[in-house]
Amino acid sequence: xxxYTLHRILIMIPTLLVISFVTFVIINLPPGDYLSxxxxxxxxxxxxxxxxxVEFMRREYGLDRPFMEQYAAWLGIxxxxxxxxxxxxGDWGWSxxxxxxxxxxxxxxxxxxxxxxxxxxxxxWAVAFPIGVYAATNQYSWGDHGLTLLGYIGLATPNFLLALxxxxxxxxxxGLSIGGIMxxxxxxxxxxxxxxxxxxxxxxxPVIVIGTSGTAGMIRRLRANLLDELQKQYVVTAxxxxxxxxxxxLKYPLRMALNPFIADIGSLLPSVISGSAIVAVVLSLQTSxxxxxxxxxxxxxxxxxxxxxxxxxxxxxxxxxxxxLLAALDPRIRLTGGMAK
Amino acid sequence: xxxxxxxxxxxxxxxxHSAYALACxxxxxxFGPLLFAQPAPLFRWLLGTMGVLFLxxxxxxxxRQRTRIEVDASGIGARGPLGVVIRWDDVRAVRLNYYxxxxxxxxxxxxxxxxxxxxxxxxxxTLDGFVExxxxxLRALRGRGIELDExxxxxxxxxxxxx
Numbered sequence: 001x002x003x004y005t006l007h008r009i010l011i012m013i014p015t016l017l018v019i020s021f022v023t024f025v026i027i028n029l030p031p032g033d034y035l036s037x038x039x040x041x042x043x044x045x046x047x048x049x050x051x052x053x054v055e056f057m058r059r060e061y062g063l064d065r066p067f068m069e070q071y072a073a074w075l076g077i078x079x080x081x082x083x084x085x086x087x088x089x090g091d092w093g094w095s096x097x098x099x100x101x102x103x104x105x106x107x108x109x110x111x112x113x114x115x116x117x118x119x120x121x122x123x124x125w126a127v128a129f130p131i132g133v134y135a136a137t138n139q140y141s142w143g144d145h146g147l148t149l150l151g152y153i154g155l156a157t158p159n160f161l162l163a164l165x166x167x168x169x170x171x172x173x174x175g176l177s178i179g180g181i182m183x184x185x186x187x188x189x190x191x192x193x194x195x196x197x198x199x200x201x202x203x204x205x206p207v208i209v210i211g212t213s214g215t216a217g218m219i220r221r222l223r224a225n226l227l228d229e230l231q232k233q234y235v236v237t238a239x240x241x242x243x244x245x246x247x248x249x250l251k252y253p254l255r256m257a258l259n260p261f262i263a264d265i266g267s268l269l270p271s272v273i274s275g276s277a278i279v280a281v282v283l284s285l286q287t288s289x290x291x292x293x294x295x296x297x298x299x300x301x302x303x304x305x306x307x308x309x310x311x312x313x314x315x316x317x318x319x320x321x322x323x324x325l326l327a328a329l330d331p332r333i334r335l336t337g338g339m340a341k
Numbered sequence: 342x343x344x345x346x347x348x349x350x351x352x353x354x355x356x357x358h359s360a361y362a363l364a365c366x367x368x369x370x371x372f373g374p375l376l377f378a379q380p381a382p383l384f385r386w387l388l389g390t391m392g393v394l395f396l397x398x399x400x401x402x403x404x405r406q407r408t409r410i411e412v413d414a415s416g417i418g419a420r421g422p423l424g425v426v427i428r429w430d431d432v433r434a435v436r437l438n439y440y441x442x443x444x445x446x447x448x449x450x451x452x453x454x455x456x457x458x459x460x461x462x463x464x465x466x467t468l469d470g471f472v473e474x475x476x477x478x479l480r481a482l483r484g485r486g487i488e489l490d491e492x493x494x495x496x497x498x499x500x501x502x503x504x
Contacts, residue, residue, distance in 0.1 A: 003450070003465065004440040006367060006398050009391060011442055013370055077378055088374060090381030234491055252491075327440055 004327055012316050019312040020087075024071045027296075027305045057096070074305065087309060093302025097295070102303050106288065108188075112181055113287040115199065116206055117276070123211040124218055125261065132222030136257075137249065139227060147219065154216030163209045163282045170205070179284040181206065187286065206283055210276045218264075222257055229253035255329065262325045347413035350474050352405050356467035360402040367395030410464055412477045417455055419462050427457035429481050437475065437493040437500075451496060453478075472500055 039054055058064050062073050062080050072078030074093070076086025085091045092102035135144045167179065181202050186195040229235065230253050238248050277289025288307070295304035371392025374380055380388060408421030418426035434456040441449025451466040453475050464474060479502065489497070 001440075001452075002394075002398060002401070003452075004442070006363065006394060007442045009394070010363065010367060010370075076380070077374070084378045088378055088380045088384055090383070323442075 001324075001328065005324060008320055008323055012320055016313065016316055019316070020075060020309055021071065023305055023308045023312065024074060027299070027301045027308070028067065028070075030299055057094075074302075087306060092306040092310075095295075095300055095303040097298050097300040097303070102306050105291070105303060106307065109286060109288045109291055112199070112285075113289070116181065116203065116285065116287055117210070119203055119207045120211045120214070123207050124214045127211075128215045128218035128222060129261075132219045133226065133249075133254070135219065135223040136226035136230065151216040151219045154212045155220070157212065159209055159213060159276065159279045160282045162212060163206075163279050166205055166209060167283070181283075181285045181287065206276075206279065206285060209283070210279055218261070222261070225257040225259065226253060229256045259326060259329065262322050262329065264322070347411040348470075348473070348477060350410040350412075350464075350468050350470045351408075352467060353469050357402060357406050360405070361399070364395050364399035364402060367398065368392050371395055410462065410468065410474060412474060412481070414481070417462050417478060417481075425457070425460045425462060427455055427460075427462060429485060431457050432482060432485070432487060433457060435478065435482065435487055435489060435493065437489075437496040439496050439499070451500070472502070475500065476502055 060081055062070050065073075069078060073080035074086050076084055076088030076091070078084075078086075080086070086093075092106070094100075095102050095105045098105045131147055135147050138144050182195060182198040183202075186192075186198050189195060230249075232253075235248065235253055238252075239245075243251075276287075277293055279285070280287045280289040281293070292304065292307050294300075295307065371388050371390075371394075375385060375388055375392070404422050408419050408424065411418050411420055416426055416428040416431075418424065432455055434454075436452075436454040436456075438452045438454070439446075439449055440452065441447060443449070451471070453464045453466075453471070455462045455478060464471065468474065475497070479497075
């Protein structure tokens with residue numbers, strides 16, 4: 001396992017470097033930058049003092065330097081105006097649009113996004129796991145057919161549409177406004193019990209909206225995997241030897257069928273932070289998705305770039321963790337693959 | 342313990358050189374930024390841990406270079422620094438695992454583990470004569486009540502040996 005772990009770590013490093021480079025290229029692709037756009041506006045209004053300040057910021061953040069130097073300084077592997085001060089040093093840069101350090105702009109939203117999406121993951125697993133096991137162990141029963149139908153409906157319904165429908169019904173039928181992730185009076189306030197309770201009161205709608213399609217997909221995969229395992233020779237042999245069905249199910253097939261849950265960790269980690277931007281816009285949630293969209297639209301390059309890089313780091317770490325868990329759980333050769341010395 | 346007529350196996354020079362290169366690259370990436378880029382505390386911990394892991398890997402490669410695996414009628418042993426000998430009667434379990442870092446799980450390597458009462462002999466498929474070693478071990482353990490799990494049996498079949 002040590003060998004495997006180290007090989008995986010060494011694959012992570014170039015992967016992250018390539019992702020960081022691509023991220024930096026993409027956020028620099030549109031002509032000009034945020035400050036260029038600002039300069040145009042200030043020139044047209046004749047505000048020379050502000051123009052000087054913008055020029056100062058351009059030098060301060062190295063926007064007048066060659067592209068590769070900007071990239072290396074942003075990463076923190078090349079000294080900029082303030083010495084080594086980039087992602088590696090924990091400096092996410094400055095949000096030109098909010099006129100604040102990126103870490104301050106992102107701060108509260110990251111926490112709210114984490115709470116929302118972590119709850120969604122728990123909801124997905126808590127619902128999908130028992131239903132998937134039931135559907136596989138009672139194949140072609142009425143329950144299996146009914147749950148399969150529900151699963152297909154869940155998969156086929158876009159999240160934002162479900163959000164709109166729920167908002168409509170909650171408003172028309174119950175007179176409830178379910179937009180937002182907390183009551184408006186708590187926005188921007190420090191955390192308190194009342195604020196936490198308000199978040200919990202609002203949380204269930206986005207959790208159901210975001211979690212439905214994931215739950216349906218997870219049920220389908222768990223059912224298919226478990227059915228596959230249950231038909232294998234070792235299960236038939238154990239059954240023939242008189243092993244109790246529940247013990248048999250829990251001891252091997254279920255463990256093997258857990259692979260997709262573990263493999264999902266890779267994609268779950270970044271979605272815990274970024275997930276469901278469109279749903280967040282529809283439901284007016286104060287999470288990080290809409291903020292990322294705004295940053296990309298306004299070319300707020302440090303905010304967008306640092307945030308994308310953070311998401312990529314989470315994706316790579318998530319994949320690393322899931323690969324380690326999968327290797328520990330099932331270190332078996334796939335006969336379609338080869339084996340080298 | 343191991344008789345003079347024992348079969349001996351060693352890691353080939355090329356595999357050891359690759360392992361040294363891997364360890365050096367890892368240590369450079371781990372310790373390098375710590376020396377010149379003053380990373381944030383979180384990254385300092387991450388990079389430091391990574392560097393230490395590769396340092397351990399380097400040390401393990403040195404041990405491997407100086408170790409030879411021996412098999413005879415009485416047991417299996419690793420002779421060298423941190424050496425261990427396990428008599429066939431003391432073997433508790435045998436595993437054959439497969440690892441690959443590619444998504445299609447091709448181009449990976451195997452790890453053969455013979456567990457004794459306290460310590461284990463671990464051998465990777467880069468060893469010269471790996472298949473022969475696995476075959477010899479399984480032959481010696483036949484009839485001693487050691488059962489292979491389903492994963493190990495699948496991996497054995499891929500090696501052309503039956504569990």
